Amino acid sequence: MDRQQGRRYRAARVIGAAVLALALLPGAASAGPGAKVSSSVELARHAARLKAGQWVWAPRIAPQGPVLVYVDLSQQLATVYRNGVRIGVSTISTGKPGHDTPVGVFTILEKNVTHNSNLYDNAPMPYHQRLTWDGVALHAGSLPGKPDSHGCVRLPYGFAKELFGTTKRGTTVIVAGNARHPVTQDDGEVLAPTASGGVVEGDYWAPEKSPSGPVTIVMSRSDQAVAVLRNGVEIGRSHAVIPTNSDATHVLTLAAKAGGAPTWIYVGVSGHDDEDGRPLDEAVRNRVQIPPAFYAQVAPILMPGVTLLVTQSPLAPGGLGDAQPVLDGAR
Missing domain, CATH: 2.40.440.10 (L,D-transpeptidase catalytic domain-like)
Known part of the structure; x- marks a missing residue:
């Protein structure tokens, strides 16, 4: 091998090593x-x-x-x-x-x-x-x-x-979740009206506080309440009956379906990868009860893209459960 060939060989090895290193980078x-x-x-x-x-x-x-x-x-x-x-x-x-x-x-x-x-x-x-x-x-x-x-x-x-x-x-x-302690997951619940009861004291609906933007519904097991946010601002709240047999976090989204009505589907959070994209079971939906009058106010803004979060955390400072209130960051 002459000197020129040697230089080419060494250059090829350097380039090859660099390519391999890049390929292995996270x-x-x-x-x-x-x-x-x-x-x-x-x-x-x-x-x-x-x-x-x-x-x-x-x-x-x-x-x-x-x-x-x-x-x-x-x-x-x-x-x-x-x-x-x-x-x-x-x-x-x-x-x-x-x-x-x-x-x-x-x-x-x-x-x-x-x-x-x-x-x-x-x-x-x-x-x-x-x-x-x-x-x-x-x-x-x-x-x-x-x-x-x-x-x-x-x-x-x-x-x-x-x-x-x-x-x-x-x-x-x-x-x-909790960065220091792993969490488990369980079946999620979803916003649905009950056939009995009216709006309880302390509930309210004020859509004018945030007239437009993405909608998120938060259901708190600790507070037994539902809050509706639009563009990060709370625009309504109601008492709810939410099963407390789990402290798991669960997320659903209202997805657009070709040729049909929007459908609540699960997103595959940790522990529920097998549910990713699965439509909501009506039996699960009926586990949650909210006043029908409040549901009637919320229904018109339930469009594709609405997100539902079920959590153990309270909706406001001073509630029961986890010390970190869910809505503190929504501002």
Whole structure:
């Protein structure tokens, strides 16, 4: 081998090593986790074996429809749904002890491709999507395999970029679970009227407080109450009878069905992957009772894209159950 051939051989080895290193990087857009896959089977296969910093994206599964982001603190995973169908899953890093990421229902308040922290040494936060005005956001950042942020939800860079292009201001983001203790899941309940009873004292309906925007319904087992939010603002509340045989979190979305009426379907949160995309069973629906007068007021705004969260957490400070009130972050 002459000198020129030797140089070419060494150059080829360097290039080959670099390509291999890139292919092995967590989140690399290659054949492994981080690739854009095109079927629910591929997505499920990749999502089941994600490691820190890895993600999978399958936008073609549901190319159109309302978007919901579900952040699971217990599993340190973020899942993206479009029209009720899971299109992306990513590992995340949320708040470390003393800087816990708040749980609750949020809407994306503002979006910036480039952003620097006002609190922590001007730290860069690419693809920043603000959830609260006091600093909690979704953004690209380091993923050490454990909760490590100051309260934000860190995402792999590639996933943060894809998510940024998929959401808009007002997109609903649900943060649930406990980063320090895994949670179990159980059958979810859904908003449905009962044949008896009227509006109880303390209930109200004030849609003028937020005339437009995405709608989220929160059902609290602790408070035995239902709250309706529009664009992150509470516009109504009612007493409800909600079974308390589980402390699980469950999420449903009202999805548009071709040629038919919108249908409540489950989203595949941790512990319920097998229910992902399954229509709601009427027997489960009937487990929850709310005053029919209140339901009649809510019904006109139940359009595709409405999100339902069933939680153990209270709806307001001072309630029973988990100390973190669900609606604190919805502002």
